[in-house]
Amino acid sequence: xxxxxGSADGAQVMRKKKSRFKEIWGRFKKNKxxxxxxxxxxxxxxxxxxxxxxxxxxxxxxxxxxxxxxxPSAEHIMGTDSFGRDIFARLVHGSRNSLLVGIGAVFIGMIxxxxxxxxxxxxxxxxxxxxVRITDMVMCIPMMLLVLTLVAALGSSLMNVLLAMMISNIxxxxxxxxxxxxxxxxxxxxxxxxxxxxxxxxIIFKHIIPNAIGPIIVQTTxxxxxxxLNAAAISFLGMGIQPPTPEWGAMLNEARNFMIQxxxxxxxxxAAIGITxxxxxxxxxxxxxxxxxxxxx
Numbered sequence: 001x002x003x004x005x006g007s008a009d010g011a012q013v014m015r016k017k018k019s020r021f022k023e024i025w026g027r028f029k030k031n032k033x034x035x036x037x038x039x040x041x042x043x044x045x046x047x048x049x050x051x052x053x054x055x056x057x058x059x060x061x062x063x064x065x066x067x068x069x070x071x072p073s074a075e076h077i078m079g080t081d082s083f084g085r086d087i088f089a090r091l092v093h094g095s096r097n098s099l100l101v102g103i104g105a106v107f108i109g110m111i112x113x114x115x116x117x118x119x120x121x122x123x124x125x126x127x128x129x130x131x132v133r134i135t136d137m138v139m140c141i142p143m144m145l146l147v148l149t150l151v152a153a154l155g156s157s158l159m160n161v162l163l164a165m166m167i168s169n170i171x172x173x174x175x176x177x178x179x180x181x182x183x184x185x186x187x188x189x190x191x192x193x194x195x196x197x198x199x200x201x202x203i204i205f206k207h208i209i210p211n212a213i214g215p216i217i218v219q220t221t222x223x224x225x226x227x228x229l230n231a232a233a234i235s236f237l238g239m240g241i242q243p244p245t246p247e248w249g250a251m252l253n254e255a256r257n258f259m260i261q262x263x264x265x266x267x268x269x270x271a272a273i274g275i276t277x278x279x280x281x282x283x284x285x286x287x288x289x290x291x292x293x294x295x296x297x
Contacts, residue, residue, distance in 0.1 A: 024290045024291060025290075027289065027290040028286050028287065028289075028290040031285075031286040031289055031290070033282045033285065033286065034282055034283055034285065034286020034287070034289075034290075035286075036279075036282055037278070037279040037280065037281065037282025037283040037284075037285075037286065038279070038282075038283055038286075039279075040275050040276070040278060040279030040282070041276065041279035041280055041283060043275075044095060044099070044272070044275065044276050044279065045099075047092050047095050048092075048095045048096050048099055051092040051093050051095065051096060054088075054092045055086065055088055055089035055092050055093070056089065057089070057093055059085065059086040059089035060085060060086065060089040060090040060092075060093045060094070060244075060246045061085065061244040061245070061246065062085065063083040063084055063085060064080070064083070064084030064085065065083070065084050066084065067080050067084040068080060068081070068082055068083060068084040069081070069082060069084075069258065069261070069262055070084075071262070071264060072264055076088065078091065078264060078268045079262065079264045079265065081251075081254060081255065081265055082254065082257075082258060082265075083244075085244075087251070087264070087265065087268055087269075088268075089246075090246040090251055091246070091248070091251070091268055091269060091272055093246045094246035094247045094248050094250075094251060094269070094272075095248070095272065097158060097241055097245065097246065097247045098228055098231060098232065098247055098248045098249070098272075098273075098276070099228065099276075100158070100162070101158070101161055101162050101165060101227065101228070101231040101241075102224045102225070102227040102228035102231060103224055103227075104162050104166070105162055105165035105166045105168075105169050105227045105231075106169060106220055106223045106224045106227055107220070108162075108166045108169075109165075109166050109167075109168075109169030109170045109172075109173055109223075110169075110173050110216065110219075110220055112166075112170050112173075113169065113170040113171065113172065113173025113174040113176075113177060114173055114174075114177045114209065114216065116131055116135075116170070116174045116177075117131075117173060117174040117175065117176065117177025117178040117179075117180075117181060118177055118178075118181050118204050118205075118208060118209055119131070119204070120132060120174065120178045120181075121177070121178040121179070121180075121181030121182045121185060121208075122181055122185055122200070122203070122204055122208060123200075128178075131174065131178075132178070135171040135174045135175060138168075138170075138171045139171045139172070139175075143168045143230065144230060144233065144234075146164075146167070146168045147161075147164045147165055147168050147230065147234060148234065148237070148239060150163070150164035150167060150168075151164050151234060151239050151240070152239065156238075156239050156240060156241075156242055157241070157242070158241050158245070161231060161234060161235075161240050161241065165227055165230060165231065169223065169227065172219070172223070173216075173219065176215055176216065176219045177209075177212065177215075177216060179215070180212030180214075180215045180216065181208050181209075181212055183212065184208055184211045184212055185208060187211075189207065190203060190207060190208065193207055214291035217287055217291065218284055218287050218288045218291065221280055221283050221284035221287055222280065222281055222284035222285075224280050225276065225277035225278075225279075225280035225281050225284075226277075228248075228273065228276055228277060228280075229273065229277055231247075231249060232247075232248050232249030232252065232273050233249060234249065235247050235248070235249030235250040235252075235253060236249040236250070236252050236253045237253070238253060248269040248272055248273050249269075249273075251265075251269040252266060252269050252270060252273075255269070
């Protein structure tokens with residue numbers, strides 16, 4: 001009898017989760033801008049997944065001097081750069097590095113910042129005061145300045161750029177998660193869990209964070225676009241991913257001396273950065289509207 005009751009409860013929870021997901025998806029797909037953002041980001045994601053199918057990696061890094069500075073043609077649909085490398089090949093393979101930095105920095109920052117924010121909001125007192133003060137000190141430094149300083153100290157490489165951007169991303173998530181946790185930590189179901197002797201770590205990860213996940217998802221979606229832009233800016237300044245490794249910001253840096261002669265060298269990587277950031281921001285706006293209970297019909 002107990003097993004039957006437990007199975008029924010589990011099935012009911014699953015039905016509630018599916019119903020909640022269907023409700024959120026229904027609200028999301030009504031937002032045309034959000035769907036456009038989802039389509040744009042899906043195209044970029046497919047380009048990342050099938051980069052090796054779309055173009056050989058060797059065409060993105062191996063110089064071909066006789067073919068340098070050729071405009072778009074049947075052989076090179078986006079033209080070639082100053083070393084004769086195929087811009088389309090560099091664009092699709094550079095998408096992996098750009099998205100790796102953007103998504104990696106956001107998700108690692110979200111995990112670390114989420115744990116700190118949850119601990120800070122749940123325990124309060126001295127623990128909260130210490131975490132908030134450290135977070136405030138880091139947030140006083142402009143993000144780009146902090147990232148450039150860290151990259152200059154650690155050296156220019158993909159992993160160092162990822163590490164620097166992850167560190168700069170942690171304080172924002174700490175504040176977002178702390179604020180979300182403070183809105184649910186005094187709810188009756190949390191008090192009930194306390195009275196049943198549920199361990200604090202279980203309450204935080206099982207009850208508090210899942211019920212504060214809405215703002216975290218929105219922050220994550222919109223932060224990825226900002227991180228991709230920041231990574232491109234760092235590479236454009238020559239402190240990010242180093243050539244010949246393809247990356248959108250580095251491609252813009254290499255193309256700046258040929259803007260008048262070969263504008264396509266600037267247009268294509270710039271368009272890729274803009275489309276990705278736009279798609280993610282539109283998705284973030286749509287998720288915010290879909291997850292906000294105040295906007296229910």
